[in-house]
Amino acid sequence: MSHTPTSKEQAQALKQFYSGNPPTIKHGFTFELTPEQTLSGLEFQANHACGLNSAGAIGGAATYQFTDTSLGQVQRVKCACGQSRDLTNYDEW
Numbered sequence: 598m599s600h601t602p603t604s605k606e607q608a609q610a611l612k613q614f615y616s617g618n619p620p621t622i623k624h625g626f627t628f629e630l631t632p633e634q635t636l637s638g639l640e641f642q643a644n645h646a647c648g649l650n651s652a653g654a655i656g657g658a659a660t661y662q663f664t665d666t667s668l669g670q671v672q673r674v675k676c677a678c679g680q681s682r683d684l685t686n687y688d689e690w
């Protein structure tokens with residue numbers, strides 16, 4: 598059986614990856630998070646008190662929201678359990 602990486606393992610791998618220079622990947626339609634926001638999102642996925650963690654099958658199910666407002670863009674990660682973390686860097690508004 599192959600091993601499915603946990604959010605914690607993914608966060609560690611990404612942390613290592615971003616210790617060098619982060620890549621710039623452009624597509625036609627992009628939503629971007631800084632490496633710090635990405636790590637914060639992965640840490641939320643790995644560490645929040647999630648009622649779904651024991652379910653396994655749904656593990657890692659997270660939705661990233663990018664909401665444009667008149668002041669700036671709100672970025673938020675939401676777990677399937679309903680909890681969420683605001684990743685927005687309001688200092689840059």
Ligand SMILES: [Zn+2]
Nearest residue numbers: 647648676678
């Ligand atoms: Zn959860």
